[in-house]
Amino acid sequence: MPKLTRTTRLATRFLAGVALLFAASTARAEIATVKLGVLTDLSGFAADSTGEGSVVAARLAVEDFRKERPAIKVEVIQSDHQNKPDIGSATARRWIAEGQVDAILDVPFSSVALAVQEVVRDSKAAFIASGPGTSDLTGPKCSANTVHWTYDTWALAHGTALALVRAGKTRWFFLTADYAFGHALEADAASVVKQEGGQVVGNVRHPTAAADFSSFLLQAQGSRAQVIALANAVGDTVNSVKQAAEFGITGGGQDLAALLMQLSDVHAIGLKDAQGLYLTEGFYWDANPGTRAFADRFAAQMKGRRPTANQAGVYAGALAYLRATAAADSTDGRTVVARMKAGPTNDPLFGEGQVRQDGRHVHPMYLFQVKTPAESKEPFDYYKLVQTIPAAEAFRPLSEGRCPLVKAP
Template sequence: MWTHRSSAGRLAAGAAGTAAGCLALLLAGAGGAAAEIPNKHVKLGVLTDMSGFASDSTGRGSVVAAELAAEDFAKELPGVTIEVVHADHQNKPDIGAATTRRWLDQEHVDAILDVPFSSVALAVNEVTRNSKAMFIASGPGTTELTGAKCSANTVQWTYDTWALANGTARAVTEAGGRNWYFLTADYAFGHALERDASAVVTGMGGKVVGSVRHPPSASDFSSYLLQAQASGAQIIGLANAVGDTISSVKQATEFGITSSGQRLAALLMQLSDVAAVGLKDAQGLYLTEAFYWDLNPGTRAFADRFAARMEGRRPTGNQAGVYAGALHYLKAVKAANSTDATVVAAKMRELPTDDPLFGKGSVRVDGRAVHDMLFFEVKSPDESKGPWDFYKLVRTIPGDQAFRPLGEGGCPLVK
């Protein structure tokens, strides 16, 4: 049995200046297995984009996902309060780091979840390193979190640039799309997507005929798209994200690029992005995701619960990653009888992962959560049977093939 205990949102003090809300799930009764958990209290902090251009794919939906995980695991920790708080990092590394320090030093947060944007995630990664708190990164894509910057306290759950680029580039090239041109966001994340996808294309005998880089949050993609069109490439690889991907897909349709026979391959695109573009313009787009709400009975059941709290919206991969990562963390807390990251991190790597959204998998020593990835084609309006019915599954990429091999990342924890 559980009951909700909530408190009103408040304005946090200090440099972060971010709003934090709180949901507590309080279970009656005592439980011997939880006796070592300090104060019989576990506190999860969702550090996310509540107001910026990634708020649709993370934001409030990530908070809801964490709440659902807390509710689902509450019966496994009788007598323990599982509390969920959240804050907006405003897509700024300094605010993300300051919020993390305050949470750890003053508010005793045990695990930090989500954290979209790689620059913010890398800042949080350093604050939590050698602390007593876990960082479960479902939002960022940088492979540095499981590479040179890996930390024993960090688990990267949903995806990374290697998995996205490898999944899409490999599947499209195998299907005959052998000549590529890249439209790339001019910052580290975009560069990594282009680099990793290019390596796959050329390694499979394909050819990269050119690329062009655009500033982040660009509004006019006309000159970049015309260069891509003039290249004659079969595939235009979109090595960008969120608003830039949405705008480039819409404008590619306006210029008749896709109707002329060239195809678009999005190296990072989520359900919320497809919703923003619309099936009329997004149809035929190739993409790789870690999760899709309409995949099986387990994903559909979670999506229905999520939608009931999110005005009918279906969860994105990032939001699903918050749920699954939080659930695995709580399993490790129970097994370790502790919230101290020193022992919880070891348990997260020791225990196999298994949840209704990502299925069976594992957490490697470098912190990479290994699970299947999914290669999709976006449906046409005629193929869609209703709201949020956007994808048709082309292939499943097994977890042992989906992510960068353990020995190639340069993680100091790998011996």
């Protein structure tokens, strides 16, 4: 083999150095820009609990991430899925095909979220779901590209039912929306009631967007149940609580428990009618100085409104995703989600948490009771804490979800 001249050796070293610099710059360019798409309900009956507030929450997460990694540019776009699975999945497919997003955020409504998850599953994108409730996202339909933040039907139903039954409220009646989400809420809560030695004394199903709940509430009132559980959502929950107040149900000694209710729903009802109601949430804006500071920033852009748990989930999920892209030096969905699962999460809204193998983010949940008008000291001061549910108990056990990603012990 011929000997290399000094000039040749120097040239070889120079070219090797250039190659290393090029490789490094290519890696940096891979995450020079991160693109987030907030796919939400901007015009329907969940617009108050998600909607524009979810977009604001995502932008606040970007603001905070830029303080940590100012060299990484983050873009945020938004779209209204109109609560329709076909529109949601078509938007997700177009965003991904055109390279408009690296991650899709929020997506309230379980049917839309499940459709979006199937689009994302075999793509290079990630899905950080904070708006939907179905626990199937981390159960049989789980995906290596998905993280489910905030809450799910199992956590809501178990949190409320377990606490109230153990407090001696053992006779339950369910007023349930007649579709898959309502059925899942009722089934999960009823299972807890029975396991804890309680009794389900009756149930009734109602159509979605029902205007008149009088016949349903009369059945619940006549059952003499200690707890009337509302296994419905948004407008149906608001209307059923308002009409329950007209019937004097809580004044007659029965408790109302909403298995899915957010701050925006209580605001729509008003404390006069909602007072005494029990509910489970993963976030409350006035829980501590960190949540209050975020709520003040949020309110400054939302005409004084305080964030819901869903909107808080958009912030926390987006921030955790952005940190993982930086740590993984990648925007590939599966790579980033794997990085999210590799270590603990920590943010000012949900505190310390963990993304499990099935994609479920676990954190404490809280049983609240709605304050009376006299107890409320300022706008949106609606909740008093009844019980903290530890993260280890708040969500369905990993072994029970039937997620194919979960490795057997």
